[in-house]
Amino acid sequence: MDAATRHFAEHGYEDARVADIALALGIAKGSIFQHFGSKDALFLEVYKRAVRSFSKYLDVPPEVREAGFFEVLRYWLIRTEHMVHEDWIPYRIYLLGNYGTDLALKREINRFLISEDPYGRVEFVRFGLQRRELRDELEIELIVSIIDWMVERFQDALLTAELDPGLFRRQGELPEKKEARIQQFLSVLERAIGAERPAFAAKRVQRSERR
Amino acid sequence: MDAATRHFAEHGYEDARVADIALALGIAKGSIFQHFGSKDALFLEVYKRAVRSFSKYLDVPPEVREAGFFEVLRYWLIRTEHMVHEDWIPYRIYLLGNYGTDLALKREINRFLISEDPYGRVEFVRFGLQRRELRDELEIELIVSIIDWMVERFQDALLTAELDPGLFRRQGELPEKKEARIQQFLSVLERAIGAERPAFAAKRVQRSERR
DNA sequence: ACATCACGTGACTTCAAGTCACGACAGCAT
DNA sequence: ATGCTGTCGTGACTTGAAGTCACGTGATGT
Numbered sequence: 010m011d012a013a014t015r016h017f018a019e020h021g022y023e024d025a026r027v028a029d030i031a032l033a034l035g036i037a038k039g040s041i042f043q044h045f046g047s048k049d050a051l052f053l054e055v056y057k058r059a060v061r062s063f064s065k066y067l068d069v070p071p072e073v074r075e076a077g078f079f080e081v082l083r084y085w086l087i088r089t090e091h092m093v094h095e096d097w098i099p100y101r102i103y104l105l106g107n108y109g110t111d112l113a114l115k116r117e118i119n120r121f122l123i124s125e126d127p128y129g130r131v132e133f134v135r136f137g138l139q140r141r142e143l144r145d146e147l148e149i150e151l152i153v154s155i156i157d158w159m160v161e162r163f164q165d166a167l168l169t170a171e172l173d174p175g176l177f178r179r180q181g182e183l184p185e186k187k188e189a190r191i192q193q194f195l196s197v198l199e200r201a202i203g204a205e206r207p208a209f210a211a212k213r214v215q216r217s218e219r220r
Numbered sequence: 221m222d223a224a225t226r227h228f229a230e231h232g233y234e235d236a237r238v239a240d241i242a243l244a245l246g247i248a249k250g251s252i253f254q255h256f257g258s259k260d261a262l263f264l265e266v267y268k269r270a271v272r273s274f275s276k277y278l279d280v281p282p283e284v285r286e287a288g289f290f291e292v293l294r295y296w297l298i299r300t301e302h303m304v305h306e307d308w309i310p311y312r313i314y315l316l317g318n319y320g321t322d323l324a325l326k327r328e329i330n331r332f333l334i335s336e337d338p339y340g341r342v343e344f345v346r347f348g349l350q351r352r353e354l355r356d357e358l359e360i361e362l363i364v365s366i367i368d369w370m371v372e373r374f375q376d377a378l379l380t381a382e383l384d385p386g387l388f389r390r391q392g393e394l395p396e397k398k399e400a401r402i403q404q405f406l407s408v409l410e411r412a413i414g415a416e417r418p419a420f421a422a423k424r425v426q427r428s429e430r431r
Numbered sequence: 432a433c434a435t436c437a438c439g440t441g442a443c444t445t446c447a448a449g450t451c452a453c454g455a456c457a458g459c460a461t
Numbered sequence: 462a463t464g465c466t467g468t469c470g471t472g473a474c475t476t477g478a479a480g481t482c483a484c485g486t487g488a489t490g491t
Contacts, residue, residue: 023322037440042480109323111234151404162369193362201412248471253449
């Protein structure tokens with residue numbers, strides 16, 4: 010699995026060669042097929058392992074958790090790019106799974122993401138609702154989806170700048186602007202799904218809201 | 221191109237056979253390679269054509285345009301699913317391009333989307349800013365990205381329910397709930413990027429906002 | 432000591448993308 | 462009318478990677 014993960018991360022899905030993975034391990038290609046059945050299935054396992062290695066939203070220091078829903082989000086957004094540097098391999102796998110395979114595999118991946126919720130999104134949204142930091146008149150499903158969409162894409166944008174320049178819209182992101190972007194992004198998200206006047210976050214929102 | 225479009229739409233990228241496309245046309249496989257160079261390049265052309273066939277955001281009846289930014293959005297969200305029924309082929313191609321190919325191709329696709337802006341997103345956001353319906357303190361790039369992310373994903377969710385059940389999060393979407401979903405989605409988006417008190421949309425937001 | 436079995440092996444098969452030498456044909460010049 | 466040239470379609474061929482399978486080998490149990 011380690012060898013396969015590294016190989017996929019380095020070459021992408023299409024250009025990865027099962028024979029090369031076997032060679033690197035000093036075993037026969039046939040053995041890999043005996044264990045995993047197909048290249049697709051091998052990748053799916055690799056993907057699952059990579060995704061499971063990521064932290065859940067609520068795996069944060071207690072003081073961050075105390076600070077509330079949006080501070081937890083900020084914590085992760087800031088950390089994303091650091092983590093990409095330290096350990097880019099699982100992120101690359103994650104990227105491949107999301108955009109670099111065919112639809113049949115993508116369907117499997119989605120099934121996995123829905124059934125396992127490896128990032129603990131639902132739990133996280135419940136947490137936000139409990140603290141009354143999120144709009145309770147929205148369906149929870151919609152909030153989860155929106156977090157999903159926006160955070161995933163925003164992270165993609167941050168990290169593809171590192172991993173794969175030119176893959177997404179904003180290419181040559183200047184590092185000093187990232188902080189500001191995260192700030193803006195959170196403010197947008199907070200207005201979108203945040204409760205009327207979130208106790209904690211009010212201070213930050215003031216800047217842009219004058220009523 | 222027509223034949224290739226249909227074939228890709230029906231079989232997906234991986235399972236599409238260049239030989240079959242040639243067969244359907246009664247020409248030799250070599251001819252296709254002579255024109256397009258590779259399967260990738262053929263798909264890229266097919267994708268471009270499909271995407272260009274979609275309307276731009278501002279291609280709406282004058283009265284909808286008059287009604288403002290968020291009404292234009294609503295117009296398109298509602299129409300999405302109708303159009304998927306009438307003419308599902310280009311949507312399927314669009315889906316394949318976004319999720320069903322490898323990263324090398326995806327990069328080309330992104331380059332195309334950025335350089336052509338085939339949906340006229342930037343123009344649309346400018347329109348919204350001019351009418352003072354959007355927050356002018358946000359960078360225009362960020363607004364475009366958010367529209368991009370959220371609308372694309374929301375449409376994906378609506379239309380994959382038709383085209384590819386199980387590909388995305390919300391599978392068995394009940395048809396009568398779609399209208400309500402669109403409503404909620406727009407309200408979220410409006411709070412996220414809409415100006416303080418959008419003249420037109422205020423009425424609609426009331427329902428869920430009690431202050 | 433022998434039988435059984437699980438498992439790794441690598442040569443082999445399959446299959447699809449991509450190549451290329453050839454020939455047909457159209458347009459043009461003599 | 463004849464011959465020349467360049468374009469383009471052709472399909473048999475090459476390449477290369479996924480996936481298969483009959484066999485061997487070493488471990489385990491009796």
